[in-house]
Amino acid sequence: MHITDVQSNPASGLLRLRTDTPHEGWATGVTAATAAAIDQIYRPLLLDASPWERERLWQTLKREGGRAGLPPATWGVVDVALWDLLGKMQGLPVFRVIGGFRDRVPAYLRGNPDIDLNEMANQARMARDKGFWGCEITIGSEGDSAALVRELRQAVGDPFRLLCNGDQGLDLEAALSLGRVLDEIDAHWFEEPLRDHDVTGLQKLSDALDIPVMAGAFLNGSILAGTRALTTRAVDRLRATIPTTGGITDVLKLARGAEALGMNCEIDWDSRGAPHAAAHLLGAVRNAEFFACDGPDDDDAAVVESLPVIDGELHLPQEPGLGLHFTDPSLVS
């Protein structure tokens, strides 16, 4: 069995691997730049290759992609499509191809960042009432963030998790000052407070704050840099985003490294694609806490149907592969 064709479509964001069997592998979130990289660099490496040699392909794509100066997302989407294909070949959902840990994952609501305090409070209360395990609040560098998070805590009540995301927008002084308030309101974590590459600042922040500091999705050379951030305790939890950090293979290796160090690797996904790859990884590892669920407004233009989140829990697809369902069947023909 071998790969016979590699088709990427930046308009739909879809990648399709065809084989000499009826089985195909699909991935989402392919940008125009990624599509160009696939056509120029990866396509010749994939044609005629056996999908059973996934690790050899990953090593080769990563090496050649790295030499061409391409980011991890470019080989990441190809890797995701290979896992989809391997799941279909075995008649198993991807999380069970890796080795299943669970088929339901607790979810938090990844809310809309561009809203005012009232809307944020409403969003958090809605998340709480719908059974979500928490709600993300995105902090900008402007305005009185300390007052905002205190008021949000007031609005949703005590036990509900507020997950704070700095969106890499703060400097160390501002992050430290806000972090003290996040400690005070018992926020669940502080994600991307600083630029990911500021590992010195992150280390100082992690040491100073009681709540976990989480970062790392944008570290280039992501696996080695990511584990280094863990061993030096520059972060308390590692953030890995598919496909920004890489494919399923990249993030699985990061998660295994973190597990061996007794730490969590929290897996999420870039909303330009579908959440399926992240969801299956969450089904295969112990050391990740939550699925990041986008709000209902975000699905309008989706080419893939969203995954069911019921009473705050993601239910993993049980069908072979990633379980992608296309909203427009003509995309698949």
Place this chain on the structure above:
Amino acid sequence: MQITKATFYLHEADPQIRQVSFSNRGSIQKVQPGLSGLFSHSGGMGWKDDLQIDFRTEAPIPTYRLQLRLHTDSNLDAYTDWGSGFSADELEWEAKKVLATLTPLVVGVDVFDREYIWQRLWYAQRFFYTGRQPLETIDRMLWDLASRHARQPIYRLLGGARDSVPAYANFGGATIGDLVAGCLRLRDQGFIGGKDHSYRGVEENAQMARELRAALGDDFILLHDPVESYTCEEAIRIGRHLEACNYGWIEEPLQDYDILGLQTVCRALDLPVLALEWIGAIGGQPFNAAPYVALQATDIVRQRGIGITGQMKVAQMAESMGLPVHGGDPHVILAIANDPLFEAMGLRPPPDDDELDCRGCLVVDQGVMRIAWSDRPVVEPDWDEVGHSARMIIE
């Protein structure tokens, strides 16, 4: 595909002589007292040629074999040999203990939820003090089932990284001359390298290294394994000699527990240091290996993960932190890119093609290790026949 039930079959096996003798104590006698200070003793503990300790039965006595079957709701079950011994009673009660403590943790679980089972049985090690064997065995059963289900060898299910790996083998000898002759034999057999197990102290081992390099030429890979018989200072001194002889690594220079000593040796030497075989045997990998890697107290991680799943965790932990691993299951080795050499226990010529099935079969020849396999399905056991022939069914 769910696990529905666990059954043990206790079988009678071939009678054997039961024996323990002095030479079975391992290789401690080869470590000469006082060389490193580790094994010296005022009373002169050490090998005595005239010492005869040999306990044995006069004739072969009955032996027994325990087989575990995990039934599923499909037409494929997971099964394996669990253990063997000279006492049917002990094996029967071993089976009952496993049925009372461990198999309830896996019955009702999907056979492909290996991570869940691995994590459960990992903690069961703590709560039932099981040791590593139950997790090792059950994880392998599940991978074997996945292999038969997909009709592919395990290494391809893991994502094949390569089809063969260069192989070396071990050699020994009572004198340096014997060691050189033993290593030359390995080269004649096609191996690309050889590893001694020599406990002669720094000066003699340095002499050995020079003679081996002279006899084997520049291209042959030479590896040194003193089995934890040096002090930290000695390890650095021998390391310099080995570097001069272009050795590939030094294995277990100190005992694994000496984490600061290993860190010192790793920092001093250009020669890679391989450690963690002994401490890994206890079962703490990947968790106790990761801090050694983070502290740079080893350059190569001896693979001691539990089960296929555990070995992948160790390999991926090491890869994620930029190090190679060494050892472990051939399927795991072929599925990873960070294990450059295979340690062979002798040659394994390929079987005839018509003997191959999708499980695959270890082959060591022409200087490489590979898995020979075909897409032919495995002939499944006739469970009625197994039940009839068993001495006892325990469930």
